[in-house]
Amino acid sequence: MVPLRLGARASRMSLVQTAPLLARLALAGPTLLHPYSGAGGDRRTNRAALSEAGVFSDEIETALLDGDIDVAVHCLKDAPTHDTPGLTMAAYAARDDIRDCLVTRDGTGTLDTLPAGATVATASLRRAAAVRAYRPNLNVTRIRGPVDERLDTLHDPDIGVDALIVASCSMERLGFTHQIAQRIHPEIICPPLGAAIIAFQIREDDPQTREKLAGLHDPATAVEAQAERFVLRQMGGYCNAPLAGYCSTTHDTNGRPTYTVRARSLTPDGSAAADVRLTGQDAAATAAAVCRQLQCNRFPNLR
Structure with a gap:
């Protein structure tokens, strides 16, 4: 059986969070992990100065496009804001603590x-x-x-x-x-959009790998992730921008979900902030409404 090849950053954090997911995939067949030291950019890049999306993901995405690996493992908050042509997010692991x-x-x-x-x-x-x-x-x-x-x-x-x-x-x-x-309560420090979610990226033309990842996919997390990525794209955010937010899910007595989407923009010195929070039955539509309201506040950090 051909092994499933995963690529991840070579940082300790990346390897530790990938290991249990790799073990779950290994139950269904052989897997190989390819650490990419060049993509572990914390050692060579001052994150505080970053002003664009995807600076930690380029090398892994290139390996995925070239066919060197089958899956790229990302912390969603650090993944490129816009989907790279030819690639897609195929699965989202269940979310951890966003605080x-x-x-x-x-x-x-x-x-x-x-x-x-x-x-x-x-x-x-x-x-x-x-x-x-x-x-x-x-x-x-x-x-x-x-x-x-x-x-x-x-x-x-x-x-x-x-x-x-x-x-x-x-x-x-x-x-x-x-x-x-x-x-720290999210009302004090609002988490980054995409916080605490591990995402699995594949080539768009690879349905076999998508099927292999199905056991790791959490549909509820996927809905929240997609709503948050929409806010990032609409508001011109990236992994280290003073833009924050999250989508949370509650259920009524009949099990029907309701989504609350929050987005917060701050000036870098913290002297001004805009905070929008809306609730609706459709996560994507609620995220779009949040963006429309937030765009009325013309902070210079929003493009």
Whole structure:
């Protein structure tokens, strides 16, 4: 039997989150994982300065188009905002916790209890803007590198970081849940569109691979993912823009779903924000209505 070839970034985070999914696929047949070190761009690129989509995905997508792999594994929030011609997202794994979290040296405290003047580090413009808006008396600084390396800075006196803000799902996937001091409510720091979703990309003309991925696909997550990607495309967002949001699903007593789509745009300094939240029976239509309302606010970070 021909093995299913998956490509993923070579970072520790990527490999750890891919491993359990790879194991599930292996139950149905042989699989091979191809790590792409060049695509693990955290080591060579300052994420804080990124201003375009797909900077971490180009190498893996090229391998997929060239036929070197059959599946590209992405964190959806880091995937290109627009679908690459010839490629399509074939499956979405069930979503994890979308919240960001606070990490401190001793594992205690909250964003509210940090003393004025404390230094909080993050790799994200979105988080930085949200923290400045919520706690303008904190010192927010940028930090680069994979999550596990960012955690080390808390214990380096030469860097002088008092706390970090990272994704809760990253801490869980790395086995660092015990280091989380606070899971931050989305009303305080709105998560990135596509947060906590692992997506599987294939060539459009490869129905056999799509079928092999069916066991990993979560339809409910797919609906939310597609609504969020619509907002990203309409609002000109990308993985490290100060644009945030999510789609959440609830069900009535008859099991019928209702979708709430939220989108939040902030100026990079956190001094101004626009927040739109709508609920409807159709996720795509609700996302479109959210975009129309948000586009009435002409912040310079929206193109």
